[in-house]
Every structure is written in C-alpha cells, then in structure tokens.
Amino acid sequence: MTAHYSEASKVLMISTSKIHGSEYMSYILDEVLDFIGDAPEILFIPYARPGGISFEEYTGYPQKALTGTGVRVKGIQDFADPKEAIAQAKAIFVGGGNTFLLLKTLYELDLMEPLRQAVTAGTPYMGSSAGSNITGISIGTTNDMPIVYPPSFEALGFVPFNINPHYLDPDPQSKHQGETRATRINEFHFQNQQAVIGLREGSWLRLEAGKLYLKGRHSAPLFEVGKDLRELAPGEVSFLLRS
Amino acid sequence: MTAHYSEASKVLMISTSKIHGSEYMSYILDEVLDFIGDAPEILFIPYARPGGISFEEYTGYPQKALTGTGVRVKGIQDFADPKEAIAQAKAIFVGGGNTFLLLKTLYELDLMEPLRQAVTAGTPYMGSSAGSNITGISIGTTNDMPIVYPPSFEALGFVPFNINPHYLDPDPQSKHQGETRATRINEFHFQNQQAVIGLREGSWLRLEAGKLYLKGRHSAPLFEVGKDLRELAPGEVSFLLRS
Numbered sequence: 001m002t003a004h005y006s007e008a009s010k011v012l013m014i015s016t017s018k019i020h021g022s023e024y025m026s027y028i029l030d031e032v033l034d035f036i037g038d039a040p041e042i043l044f045i046p047y048a049r050p051g052g053i054s055f056e057e058y059t060g061y062p063q064k065a066l067t068g069t070g071v072r073v074k075g076i077q078d079f080a081d082p083k084e085a086i087a088q089a090k091a092i093f094v095g096g097g098n099t100f101l102l103l104k105t106l107y108e109l110d111l112m113e114p115l116r117q118a119v120t121a122g123t124p125y126m127g128s129s130a131g132s133n134i135t136g137i138s139i140g141t142t143n144d145m146p147i148v149y150p151p152s153f154e155a156l157g158f159v160p161f162n163i164n165p166h167y168l169d170p171d172p173q174s175k176h177q178g179e180t181r182a183t184r185i186n187e188f189h190f191q192n193q194q195a196v197i198g199l200r201e202g203s204w205l206r207l208e209a210g211k212l213y214l215k216g217r218h219s220a221p222l223f224e225v226g227k228d229l230r231e232l233a234p235g236e237v238s239f240l241l242r243s
Numbered sequence: 244m245t246a247h248y249s250e251a252s253k254v255l256m257i258s259t260s261k262i263h264g265s266e267y268m269s270y271i272l273d274e275v276l277d278f279i280g281d282a283p284e285i286l287f288i289p290y291a292r293p294g295g296i297s298f299e300e301y302t303g304y305p306q307k308a309l310t311g312t313g314v315r316v317k318g319i320q321d322f323a324d325p326k327e328a329i330a331q332a333k334a335i336f337v338g339g340g341n342t343f344l345l346l347k348t349l350y351e352l353d354l355m356e357p358l359r360q361a362v363t364a365g366t367p368y369m370g371s372s373a374g375s376n377i378t379g380i381s382i383g384t385t386n387d388m389p390i391v392y393p394p395s396f397e398a399l400g401f402v403p404f405n406i407n408p409h410y411l412d413p414d415p416q417s418k419h420q421g422e423t424r425a426t427r428i429n430e431f432h433f434q435n436q437q438a439v440i441g442l443r444e445g446s447w448l449r450l451e452a453g454k455l456y457l458k459g460r461h462s463a464p465l466f467e468v469g470k471d472l473r474e475l476a477p478g479e480v481s482f483l484l485r486s
Contacts, residue, residue, distance in 0.1 A: 020418035050433045051433030101434065139389060140390050142388070142389065145386075145430065145431055148434050153389055175264075176444065177444055178411070178444075179386075184387070186295075187341055191344065
C-alpha cells in the first residue's frame with residue numbers, strides 16, 4: 001500500500017461527472033450523499049478547469065446539483081488560505097478538467113501534502129475525471145493533453161494503482177490509426193509497474209474502512225504487468241489495495 | 244519565426260506512417276523519395292517506441308518500406324556516438340510511438356541541439372506522428388499518454404506552431420463525455436499562444452526553401468487564439484511560418 005493511505009481514508013473515484021443525457025452529477029447524487037455522510041458542507045476544488053468559465057461559475061455546477069439536499073458547496077477560491085480550507089473541510093470534491101493543470105496548480109499552491117494529511121485523517125475525498133485521476137500513483141494514465149508542465153507526474157497516491165477515467169473500448173469499425181486506449185495503457189506498462197484500472201463512464205470506485213468497491217453500471221478492465229487483461233465485476237475489489 | 248529555423252531547413256511533418264488498409268509508409272513513399280533527394284541513406288531514430296518490439300525490429304519497418312528504392316536505412320542504435328550519427332546523417336527520420344518517451348530520450352542523450360544544428364544546416368528531417376509532433380514549439384498537443392516525465396515539454400521548434408497528428412473530427416453520434424480533440428486544443432489555447440494545426444491521417448506538411456505546404460488528401464483545421472477555427476486547403480501555407 002502507498003504511504004498516503006490509512007484505514008481512515010475515504011475516497012470516491014468517479015469516472016465522469018456527467019453521463020450522456022443527464023445533468024451534472026445527477027446519476028451519482030445518491031452515492032455522493034451516502035459517501036459524505038453527515039458532512040454539512042463540501043469544499044470544491046475547481047483548479048482543473050482550463051478556462052472558458054470562471055472558478056465561481058464552475059463551483060456553481062455542484063452547488064446546483066446539491067440544491068435541496070441540505071449540503072452546501074463552497075469553492076476553495078473563496079478562502080484566504082487554501083491550506084487551512086483543506087484542513088478544516090468536512091468533505092472535499094475535486095472536479096474534472098485538465099489533469100496536468102490540476103496537478104500543476106496543486107503543486108504550486110503547495111496543497112499536495114495538506115490533501116494527503118486531510119484524507120489519511122478521514123476527510124472524505126471525491127474526485128471526478130481529473131479529480132479521480134490524481135488519486136492514483138501518477139497521472140501517467142490521463143487522457144488529457146499536456147497543456148502545462150507540472151513539476152512532477154506524481155499524484156496523491158491514495159490508492160496503490162493508476163486510474164484511467166472515461167475508459168473507452170476500442171471501436172472495431174474504426175479506420176483510425178491512432179492508438180486505442182488499451183494500447184496506450186499497455187505502452188504505459190512498458191515503462192511503469194503499477195496496475196491500471198479503466199473506469200467506464202458510469203463507474204466509480206469507493207474506498208472506505210480499508211475496503212475498496214467497484215460500483216456503477218459497468219465492469220472495469222484491469223491492466224497488470226505480465227498478466228492478461230481481465231474485467232472486474234462490480235463488487236468488492238479490495239485486493240487492489242494490496243497490489 | 245523560431246530560433247531553430249533557417250532558409251535551409253527541410254522538414255517533412257507526417258500525421259501517420261500508415262493509413263487504413265495499406266503497408267507502413269506506402270502511401271507516402273513517393274513524397275519521401277522526392278523529399279530526401281539524392282541522399283543515399285536515412286538515419287532512423289526509433290526512440291518513441293515504448294516497447295513490444297526492439298529498436299532493431301522497428302528500424303526494419305522503414306528498411307522494408309524502402310527496399311528496392313536504392314535508399315538505405317540505418318538505426319541510430321547501431322552508432323557508437325548518436326550525436327556524430329546525427330551530424331553526419333544525409334537525412335533523418337524520426338518514427339512514431341510515444342511522444343513523451345521520445346522527447347525524454349532525446350533530452351537524456353543530449354540530442355536536441357545536434358538535431359537543431361543538423362536541420363538548420365539543411366539535413367532533411369522527416370517525422371511521423373510523435374516524430375512530427377516534436378517539430379513544433381512544444382509537445383503540448385500530443386495525443387499520447389504521459390508514460391514518462393521528460394525534463395521539459397519544449398520541442399525542436401523547427402516551425403513556430405504546434406502540431407496535432409492523427410487529428411480526429413468529433414463524432415456527432417458519440418455519447419462519450421470525454422473531451423473531443425477540438426475541445427482539448429481549445430483548452431491548450433487557454434494556457435498557450437501558438438497556433439495549432441491538426442493533421443488528419445493522410446496529410447502532411449512540407450517545409451523547404453522557406454516555404455511551407457500542406458499536402459495529402461485532406462484539408463487541415465487551424466486553431467488560433469482569439470480566431471474562429473478554419474480549414475486550410477492543401478497548398479501553400481507559408482503564412483504559418485510568420486505566425
């Protein structure tokens with residue numbers, strides 16, 4: 001297990017905040033409310049957003065999704081001291097966008113260790129897309145473009161494997177010569193040892209009380225060095241914590 | 244124009260080494276032979292290959308493609324001194340694979356400056372996929388996974404813009420929530436200023452005698468900060484050298 005894990009760690013790793021034809025977070029709202037328990041407020045971290053809308057506007061997405069649930073959402077940009085905001089948070093949600101930009105910003109603001117301290121002490125952490133990618137050992141299996149240069153690819157390491165969100169199965173009809181997602185992950189394994197789990201849209205992982213579950217509507221492909229690709233069915237997958 | 248350009252620069256930037264249903268390089272062979280002129284030998288640089296086959300085996304691909312043309316292909320791995328191999332090369336071909344691995348290897352072997360010196364002195368340079376991506380200002384518009392951490396994203400800068408090889412148009416039928424290629428390039432432009440040209444499979448750029456041409460079977464999308472997306476028709480696009 002990684003150094004950034006404890007029996008108290010609570011982590012929800014979501015492939016995508018939206019599935020086709022539904023509103024932001026609506027498909028996962030019940031899971032989110034169950035996951036955060038009685039936390040009255042979520043600290044939202046919008047740093048993955050590369051532009052187009054402001055951090056305030058982006059924070060409005062989960063605020064709207066949680067309207068009527070009794071749970072407030074506050075953006076980290078509204079706190080004078082983001083480290084203190086993380087230390088005091090009742091629950092943390094890191095939204096999607098560009099993984100390189102997210103990681104670079106967390107390093108620049110010196111927030112990696114505060115996040116690790118909060119989460120190993122038991123603060124529930126939810127991440128979607130880029131926000132779930134950074135819960136792994138590295139960002140080496142992101143799908144994003146490297147639009148900025150982070151000081152490292154090392155991620156939060158809440159789990160001892162890597163995540164590929166928005167996992168896409170190869171299209172057998174495709175005439176495109178670019179690498180498939182599975183080919184890219186196999187290439188990752190020529191240079192890296194950790195297992196990689198692909199999370200299809202509508203899937204998520206939940207870590208709590210030292211147990212890990214695959215949840216949602218899909219099975220998930222597990223890529224391991226020197227082993228055949230296999231599909232994990234929804235259910236307990238705690239063996240991945242000992243990988 | 245960038246600092247790594249001269250009127251003598253000859254650069255062939257190819258989207259892909261293979262198009263659907265044809266052998267390696269076959270669709271572009273006439274262009275390659277015309278481009279290298281009377282060079283009797285090509286130096287092949289296989290460093291982008293992340294594994295699966297050896298550098299020797301990979302070098303066999305262009306060797307086979309050029310069989311019967313009178314042009315020899317030698318892999319850089321067969322030279323005791325790769326810097327000297329580049330300095331002495333009659334023509335250079337950098338093959339595709341993983342762009343992060345390619346760039347990291349070139350930095351580690353201290354081959355970025357030797358490549359710039361050779362190309363600005365007139366040695367013809369061909370790149371396919373990752374090998375064309377690194378001819379731009381940065382690798383910030385690669386499609387590849389960041390399987391290794393290079394010391395910089397700065398690329399060779401033979402042209403003053405960025406390239407997105409294997410450009411893919413959005414699929415209007417898709418239900419996938421991951422970003423489209425165009426969305427990703429627009430996100431790049433929230434953080435970077437240089438123009439980006441998308442090269443569809445079967446397209447290439449040719450720089451020679453201070454002029455730049457888009458060639459092949461497709462138009463090419465041009466992304467510029469603050470301007471509407473537009474399609475460039477095949478033909479002279481030298482205005483991009485002054486961007």
